[in-house]
Amino acid sequence: QVQFVESGGGLVQAGGSLRLSCAASKTDFTFNVMGWHRQASGKQRESVADISSGGYTNYADSVKGRFTISRDSAKNTVYLQMNALKPEDTAVYYCFARSLAKNYWGQGTQVTVAS
DSSP states (O other), rough: OOOOOEOOEEEEETTOOEEEEESOOTTSOOOEEEEEEEOTTTTOEEEEEEEEOOOOOOTTTTTTTEEEEEEEEGGEEEEEOOOOGGGGGGGEEEEEETTEEEEEEEEOOOEEOOO
């Protein structure tokens, strides 16, 4: 089973920045895609950003130009740099890693943006 260590969440003022990181335990796995989803209270989980092993990235329209995803494949770690945060970015952020068409999920980290 894959386990994750997530860090970097917390409380920040609007306009501020946070950097999330997520390290997967199974270093002998090849994760072709790693990324982040988020779920705000009372809303469905939505994709935020993902990055392939080749470095191709996808972003939700709502975060384009503000968030940057990156990864260190040697460490099975994915990062999410979040700038210009808005109150609507408040959510639990979940990292995931995909191997052989199966998604493995982190436990989530809370991000709260105060107005």
